[in-house]
Amino acid sequence: MDSAIAMKRIEIVIDEEKLKELIGILNDLGVRGYTFIKSAGGLGSRGTRRPDDIFFEQNNAMLILACQESQAQKVATALRPKLKEFGGMCLVSDCYWIEGPPVSY
Amino acid sequence: MDSAIAMKRIEIVIDEEKLKELIGILNDLGVRGYTFIKSAGGLGSRGTRRPDDIFFEQNNAMLILACQESQAQKVATALRPKLKEFGGMCLVSDCYWIEGPPVSY
């Protein structure tokens, strides 16, 4: 890929109610861009979570974050203890940022 | 990445009505974690599918699954024939699971 910068892509799934707290932590770390999607469902160590169950609204949120490797390292280190409490999952993978949009990583 | 385990990330897009069946297959394979998002739209071999078309509700669902390579191999082998029927797509890529949350892969 020309005009593309090697970066890290972090993908986090947690309880929707914890999203605000997660975003607070990211803000404190100086993260400048992320995307989230609410009303996700899933299965994990605490059993199934269904966004469309009328009796138990147990929604997950998914958050995606592209940033440079050094920043990713920082985020992972800061999140690790928190994630024990949050549950869910946190994946990191390689990606390329296509130059073009205003920089927000 | 320190304290991160190399894993596979599987990403499946199918018709929302087929999601239950897909999850059933994953359960039978012993998958212990996945995340899904409903009300997705898209274009594929069967044309466009729009989640907000009032006359034709044709929603897709996206399911993401992080697991170890051996499990990913098993999942891919088991899904392949089913995917012919389901349509959609199934991508596999590399990722790292940040240790912290309770293990659910």
Place this chain on the structure above:
Amino acid sequence: MDSAIAMKRIEIVIDEEKLKELIGILNDLGVRGYTFIKSAGGLGSRGTRRPDDIFFEQNNAMLILACQESQAQKVATALRPKLKEFGGMCLVSDCYWIEGPPVSY
């Protein structure tokens, strides 16, 4: 992975109102498959965007597109100038397409 084809995965986040235009561009490029999710939120160079703010509906849309490397190159080249206007982000990463579903890449 057996029976899997190496491909590129493109992931774009833009304003929901720009989604139609983006899809138009992709169609012109001959793209044969993509998936999108609406009502995403996020933070970027233009500040936070919240899908559930009743006063300011500022939704993002996320679009995912699996295609062959050559096609990905074409898409990135065509999108780059447009992305300056759209804002948002565009990531490219490696993935494998599990054979099975009808080809739509």
Place this chain on the structure above:
Amino acid sequence: MSTIQPVVLFFVLGVLAGVMKSDLKIPEALYKSLSIFLLIAIGFKGGVSMAKYEIMEVLPIALSMVVLAALVPLTAYPILRKLGKFSQADAGAISAHYGSVSAVTFAVGIAFLEGVKETSEGYMVLIMALMEIPALVTGTVLARAGAKGTTQWGKLLHEILTGTSIFLMVGGVIVGYYAGMVKLVSPLDKMFMDLFMGVLALFLLEMGLLASARLQVIKAKGPFLIGFGILFPLTAGAFGAFLGAAFGLSLGGAMMLAVLYASCSYIAAPAAMRIAVPEADPAVSIGASLGITFPFNIFVGVPIYYEMAKFFKGMVA
């Protein structure tokens, strides 16, 4: 000439909002809630007034009108095939749409009758619900006769019989009939009868928005479809009005039968055709049905069917 019902102006508002690119949006959940309400209310209203008849007396008449409704798609098909040059699948699917009915057009017809202080037989609702079956089955047969691949008859029949439209209308009829029999209509009518017109207003607003978005789809076959979308319901309506008069229905009843024969579906039929004739292009049938015939019927057609009913009632008498 009879006055236009205020309620249909909401359809115009919806079209205008679409044309002017207003940011007006009807939440999807509201649209669905309104349609659930309307289907139940139409059924309930019919059921309540059915409680005044001996059902067994009217059943044979009702069933004959349902069976004769199969003539509508059978007439539409050759026209669409020969004059319209549509493929077999498309011609069959469009025939099914025009043989089938529109509950909202029916509702506008009832609103019109209220305006001119007339009523119609309660069992017209049941006819409406039952008419879907011959229409959709005939359309499917036409579309798939001699075609390769098996038709999913089981799935189609399940879709027709348990689809939201028929299910809620028939359900409403049953509850309304029971309420009428035990004389407990009263607190339910505050909702399902008194609010009928207001809910119809909001629904027509959304229909207008949808219609303005649908019209542009049918460019290619435009001229033919406009002609067909106006002349065909007029003919079918005349046939319905004549039948109604011949069967001895009231003036309102004959008009409503005309409305049923003339109106065409844009909710139940598309869902059924997607299953039964997946190779047909839904954009064409919905475009013609919702973009042309529906507005024609609610503004121009309904008053004309009323005059037709008067004419044939006069002839019979």
Place this chain on the structure above:
Amino acid sequence: MSTIQPVVLFFVLGVLAGVMKSDLKIPEALYKSLSIFLLIAIGFKGGVSMAKYEIMEVLPIALSMVVLAALVPLTAYPILRKLGKFSQADAGAISAHYGSVSAVTFAVGIAFLEGVKETSEGYMVLIMALMEIPALVTGTVLARAGAKGTTQWGKLLHEILTGTSIFLMVGGVIVGYYAGMVKLVSPLDKMFMDLFMGVLALFLLEMGLLASARLQVIKAKGPFLIGFGILFPLTAGAFGAFLGAAFGLSLGGAMMLAVLYASCSYIAAPAAMRIAVPEADPAVSIGASLGITFPFNIFVGVPIYYEMAKFFKGMVA
């Protein structure tokens, strides 16, 4: 034997739609909107009629009935534990559900009273709202007595008191009471009183859909739960009818107290138990409550509680 209310037929329709795998779906936003409406309307109605009493006069009676309601979970628990062989957590959680109340069953009771031209004391609504507290607290104590880990009492109490159900019902009571006092009930009653039955109809439709999906969950303990889900409310209802008569309530009031004691929660209690007794399995308690006791109560129970109230009122007199 008294006639079945037309409104409960909507529950049957919902169950049918579920069983027939109809594609009928009630939008989630509609379900939530209807429940907001019903809770406010129940409270408002009660508040308006409370404005006719001296509150201070009735408060002691009302509070005694609330306190005595704690007997319901205390009786349920040993039965569930010994006969049902449930774990401590499950038995406690189910007890909390049966000690707690169902606003929809209450609404069906009121609809029944309207059908037989009876009324009940307005403050029954307040009793309903207040009864949640002893029921949920007692259930939690039973579930967690001697258990490891701390109970989140603070969070539980916050959930009970600010949970949507109690909040809206008490809010409705306050507005209704005020409106009754200043004699400005009039334009609000067009919505919260006149439409009550119609909204209840739509809500029961959805309840039927939900119940049909819930029944299959309780396979394992099925036979026991069916017995318990029918016999326990009958006993609790008899106790309520007796208490109501003994306290000198009107016929309608004694019946409504029976309904409160007999009905069980499937909205507020599950939410509270998830916080207080997370180790209990919600599928069992919701399955029994919504799948068995709720339909039993609205079809068979309510008329029986009416007869019970008559019987005990006769005995007392």
Place this chain on the structure above:
Amino acid sequence: MSTIQPVVLFFVLGVLAGVMKSDLKIPEALYKSLSIFLLIAIGFKGGVSMAKYEIMEVLPIALSMVVLAALVPLTAYPILRKLGKFSQADAGAISAHYGSVSAVTFAVGIAFLEGVKETSEGYMVLIMALMEIPALVTGTVLARAGAKGTTQWGKLLHEILTGTSIFLMVGGVIVGYYAGMVKLVSPLDKMFMDLFMGVLALFLLEMGLLASARLQVIKAKGPFLIGFGILFPLTAGAFGAFLGAAFGLSLGGAMMLAVLYASCSYIAAPAAMRIAVPEADPAVSIGASLGITFPFNIFVGVPIYYEMAKFFKGMVA
């Protein structure tokens, strides 16, 4: 002193739910549906009563009151700039909000008039719809005079004229006027008139929830904004009441003009300012408008504007 309308207690309930962190949530689709209903209903009501006037007679008066409404943002701007020390963009945007109107405050005013058995001129609704134009245009000019970058006048005008608020209100006026002329108001009024207060109740519940979430945003400029948010509408209201009396409006009409001048927008104006003055901070203007002025107006302001109207009507007579 006049009694507080029961309907505004729902606003208090909403605020309480927010403050107590209740889990009460109004589904977004319900909020939007209620606002669509209210806008149409306000327009419809006005249109029906306009059908009783010769439109051409009242048009000049109505237009003068619309034009004079531009004085409101012109007065607000220097106060915000000098005393409030706001940037040009913020001062202009806030001026636009206070020059513009709140349909819900208007609705509470109408509810108040019903309570005291008064009515107002039907064309007040048209004035309300038209007032948006001078207010938003003036505010934009103030915000952007001498500023770099081009103002998107075309987009702004399109937004104002086709925005949901104006579109639905004017649409409602047209349908209501037509229905009044052809004497077919009847079945539509069951929905758009009878249910008005009940729908307003639910809407105010949500407004309370929103307001409690908005108040905390305006910490920094808090004291100034509280003063401005109370004193400015009082002054603007006095001016409106005076104008109304001078133009010979009825008592109710003079009060409603005061309400229009005093109320400020938190739906249409934010949307317009986002396009016209993107550099302004919406949190401040919405916070002041919805968090301070709106509750002040519905509880304290409306009765005061009524007294003001009485006073000026007395002076003129």
